[in-house]
Structure formats: C-alpha cells, structure tokens
C-alpha cells in the first residue's frame with residue numbers, strides 16, 4: 045500500500061484523489077490518508093502529489109504513518 049505523511053498537512057491540492065482508480069483517499073480537517081486495505085498499489089498518485097507526501101509503505105520513512113493512515117481511514121469520510 046501507499047501512505048500519506050505529514051507533508052500533506054494543509055496542502056490544498058487533491059490531484060492524488062482525482063487519479064486514484066479505487067477512490068481510497070479519506071479526508072480529515074488537515075490532511076488526507078489512504079486506506080491500506082483498499083489501495084491496490086498502482087502508484088499513480090505518487091507523482092501527482094505536489095508536496096511529495098505520498099510514498100510506498102516499504103520506505104522506512106513510511107513505517108509510523110501506515111498505522112495512522114489505517115486508523116484515520118476508518119474514521120474519516122471518503123473523498
């Protein structure tokens with residue numbers, strides 16, 4: 045799965061949401077997250093993110109964000 049990290053906070057772009065083929069982005073007050081059970085790992089959102097906040101969970105920097113993306117995707121509304 046791909047995850048969203050803190051670089052998304054207060055970003056106003058939703059280019060990632062537009063390209064996602066399975067609509068697995070969820071939105072809170074300040075940022076978006078990706079539902080890890082719904083993401084099909086296609087990778088098309090990664091280059092579309094202006095602040096480079098999206099990365100695969102295989103990156104070491106993504107580790108702590110995976111649990112938060114999963115947690116918030118269950119609470120926040122789908123966008």
Ligand code: SF4
Pocket residue numbers: 046063064065066067068069078082083084085086087088089090
């Ligand atoms: Fe959606 Fe593909 Fe990005 Fe996963 S990797 S969030 S399926 S666009």
